[in-house]
Amino acid sequence: MRVVIRFVINVFLSVFFVFFSRKKTFVVCTGWGGDRFADNSRYMYLYLNENMNKLGLDKIVWLTNDNEIENELSSAGYLVCKRNSLKSVYYHIRAGLFFYDQFVYDLLVPLTKGAKLINMWHGLPIKRFGLSDSNNNSFLKLWDLDTSFLLSCSNYGDSLFEQCFKVKKENMIHGMYPRNFYLNHDMPFLTNLEREFLNIVKKKKKDGKKIIFYLPTFRKNKSVFLGVSNLSEIEQFFLLLDKNDFFFVSKFHLVASVKKLDNYPSIASIMLELPYKIDVYPFLKYTDILVTDYSSVLFDFLYLDRDIICYAYDFDTYKKEDRGFILDYENLPTIKTYTLSDLKKSILCIDKYNLHEQRTDWLNRCFGKWTMENTVLNAFK
Template sequence: MNKKDLNAMQITPAINYALKLFTYPLSLIIPKNSKILVIGGWFGERFADNSRYLYEFLSINKEKYDFEKVIWVTRNKKIIQELENKNFEVYHIWSLKSIWYHLRSPIFIYDQSINDLNSFFLHKGVLLYLWHGFPLKKIGTFAMSDEYKKKSRCNIKIFQTLECILPGVKIRYGGKGSYLLAQSEFASNVLSEAFSIPKDRVILAGYPRNDIFDQKEPEVYYIGNDFELIKKIQDLKNLGYKIIFYAPTFRDKAPTNFFGTEDLSEIQKLKTFLLNKNYALITKFHFATNTMGQILENDSHFFNLDSDTDVYSVLPFIDILITDYSSIAFDFLFLNRPIIYFPYDLEYYRDEDRGFMFDFEEFTPGPKVYNIDELTKILEEIYQGVFIDHFSDERKKLSEKIYDPKYYPGSHILATEINKILRTYS
């Protein structure tokens, strides 16, 4: 089955659910093995985020936690090749081995949706939703219209009836045996409501992707182009360049403009300024948006990352983050380095697009700029050494609120909690 076939199923829910019910009898005759884990991410197309780092950690340490097999499933042939080169166990999502391990595994771990995995073979198991970032913008139930919430409640009643008739059937996330990861009590309150998961099924543990900030040998997590990219960044730092990372989020109803403009002369002016002030600029645009980075031609000091690139191995080398409403700003709090917020369309985004979960000013500890001239003014101050960082204490306070230090390192705690669930779940 190819990507086109999958998309067709996603737009025909009745057929989708019928096929899931059709596979249910297989789960009644094939026994589960509590030492087999199946993990996926980003609709099977990316090796990234919390799923990636938990998978790598468990693959390296599976004997320590008494797991026999840690399986990654994907639709991407490149990912299969890269993981096989590291001697990790990986299968195409529709291969016979993938289906077999789906049927044998009692737990399914993912970070975007159940379609990160082969959703037709998830029965009789635990669903563990890692999610992919503490939100500034509205998510889940907070982003739903009243009409959609009403429809959703109706669907849930139908699903609950099916779950009573067919114990262990899995056609949705949120039923019996669904768990959610949160990094603190504060995050737990927010995420459990957003995804309609009871608090007693929230696992408190740090995000696996954030463990890399404290790794003494982070290269054990590197894969594919990570080595080349990080070497390129280190070479620039060794030459005295400060590394700026620009990572705007996507808009639901509008394109994302490059630093708020489509004026190529303004962009060229910014590029010249950065080069003269020993700044290197890395950009990455959300996979769901258009690739605005194409307007900035790649060279030795300015380059745009592919939308599928996982950035968490790169973040420790970044000196300054520029973003608007992306959750990456919360991850960058771990480093307590300057964050410049560039919300060029703040009123539009707040009132007409996704909107915010929290007060924007309170949850964005950094200077705000709304055009390129305001941005270059701050960067000039940093270059001259006269920039006063007034937000260091605010960043630290917010970081500890969202990411409770006692739940880190997250991968270890999460692995331990997974073992507890597998021992008690029936």
């Protein structure tokens, strides 16, 4: 039945395009299954809207499945519609360019025939994924980009992505990640939820607190908070941070987005856990120390040239039994810690580290000199 439906759609589009052509000035953006307003496709959408007249664009639409996202964007004057609406069908058959963040199935794929599709992805990998993950042989089709293009920020990025995706070399386009552009520029739009939580962080900074942002990646198996099951040890860690004027903010990966603070009510007042729908990038520019493990966010944070601590409490297990690594983890331009005690010492002695040169070298390796002008120019070719 699906084959028949696809055949009918193809016949319809073939006839339709005899009389009408796709409009290069119509652009569609979406991501995360339509459930979040986040990541590179979000910031591409915002950038194109900011430069709409300069670029000669007529329509830039965001596709969503979420009522709240639709209402907030619409109220702010942006063009947005539900993914499965008639408006969406219209924009699918008229738009010349589509930006998506992860998988093409966020779009009504049969209706994109003849358009240019660009996978923005969400960062340079540290851990193996896609075709490079030998432990994951299911859904291999997801990693075949077919006719889609892939945004990469450097030759180094190309070499990593070529291990993860099946992508034609001529379909690799280069530029700056849109989300990184806004690390050093004012963001034209924030959701109500983002503003609410950002105000908390801003107040803490105004009160003299240094912000630690903890962004761990997901594990295949269930993990414990900070790799420690001893409640007393965790409490002592947070009390020490509070005593030394640090404020701890965290957001856990969507795949493991069960609220952690529910299990630790005693520390709820001295740390902040962000809801899973929030995009983390508005918070990075207020971050003094980034703590992560195997997340690509550390590469993007290089634009801010601030301290990064890799807290890899399960390093051996992750390397041998989980995703493993696509690069040499030990060479990353970060402070490495493997126990909560080491993490504590590194935070309290953060001023003794000077990794500026290493961070600069890695920034150039990962992102080169590409700008958003390059991104737009190469996308619209």
